Amino acid sequence: MNTPPVIPYGRQSIDDDDAAAVLKALRSDFLTTGPVVQEFERTLAEVCDAKHAVAVANGTAALHVAMLAAGIGSGARVITSPNTFLASANAAEFVGATADFADIDDQTYNLNPTALAATWRPDTRAVVAVDFAGQTCDLPAIAALARERGAVVIEDAAHALGSTFAHEGQRYRVGGHPWADLTTLSFHPVKTITTGEGGAILTNDDHLAARCREFRSHGMVRQPDQPHSPAADWGTGPWYYEMAELGFNYRITDIQCALGLTQLARLDRFIARRAEIVAAYNATFAHLPHVTLPRAAPGAQPAWHLYVLQLDFDGLGTSRTACMDALRRRGIGTQVHYIPVHLQPYYVRKYGYTVGKCPLAEAYYRHCLSLPLYPAMSDADVARVINAVTEFVHAP
Ligand SMILES: *Cc1c(COP(=O)(O)O)cnc(C)c1O
Secondary structure (H helix, E strand, C coil): CCCCEEEEECCCCCCCCHHHHHHHHHCCCECCHHHHHHHHHHHHHHHCCCCCEEEEEHHHHHHHHHHHCCCCCCCEEEEEEECCCCHHHHHHHCCCCEEEEECCCCCCCECCHHHHHCCCCCCCEEEEEEEEHCCCCCCHHHHHHHHCCCCCEEEEECCCCEEEEEEECCCCCCCCCCCCCCEEEEEECCCCCCCCCEEEECCCHHHHHHHHHHHHHHCCCEEECCCCHHHHHCCCCCEEEEEEECCCCCCCEHHHHHHHHHHHCCHHHHHHHHHHHHHHHHHCCCCCCEEECCCCCCEEECCCCCEEEEEHHHHCCCCCCHHHHHHHHHHHEEECCCCCCCCCHHHHHHHCCCCCHHHHHHHHHEEEEECCCCCCCCCHHHHHHHHHHHHHEEEE
């Protein structure tokens, strides 16, 4: 018997426009650092209501560059959510800072500002505020705390391109609000739009944007206004560049940015289709026992990246492994987002973080399951997921 193809938990949506744009860039004069990168940055900034967008090789590079641009280094503590991908914390370690973790809110699964305040130490210099599953975290509260104490806010919006939230009667977009100093995005194939691999930093600060551009490309500044190298004594000119800071090669190609542009053109449709699927899931799963639906905070309009259920596996008399196996046998891929990052062996070994440091993130982890969610899912795919989950919950 043929088994049906597995519906993954996430995947890209690529059409003929994407393919044509990539081919055109491939045949153009510039494969990297060319006009398509600039056009993608301009369009991305506009779509996000941000003053600047700096496109880079991937979302992890975006976080690393954001740390460097913000001047975070050794001796600094950086607090993030344990309910995130490794990179949100690792970026602090890349620059020699200490990654620390504050517990989540049990409704939104995002960093809890009260827990953040309790975890704060005098050496805390940055918060990496992760917008989990596409829902923005409580940015005004996080920024109020961070700014009062002289720390920067780096919003890890890898899940949240196109998400909006309301604050005091006004609506704000990710990238277009005053509570993050730097916002990072990822364009990995499972994210809202893709460039294959790719990422970006958004900021409204001219100086930070210039620093991001430097760190993206070796720390180089071409024809600086005020040269500092002794070599400048022999004259400067069109060839002249200087490196005052140690940067990296985190550039993205024109080929990737061509894809990014055609993907951005469909962002609203992608978000709308994701919302439709979430609504269909919620309508059915709301009636299931031992199941908790994802919850949007008042005023939040998440561009849902993940659809995460909390399942009381004990109450159902089963385990997560059995559930994932049963769904896979029916052609449905699932995932677990996320293993609490403070419990990763690297962090346990380096800082002695233990179970109990972030109890809500730990409890959340033990019950979470991400179901398939991506715009290319057909209605039949959605129905297959709904039926399989419903049947499993009724007869595990
Ligand atoms: C995907 C992701 C990243 C890293 O992005 P890459 O493009 O894979 O490097 C960082 N943070 C979060 C929350 C992510 O989901």
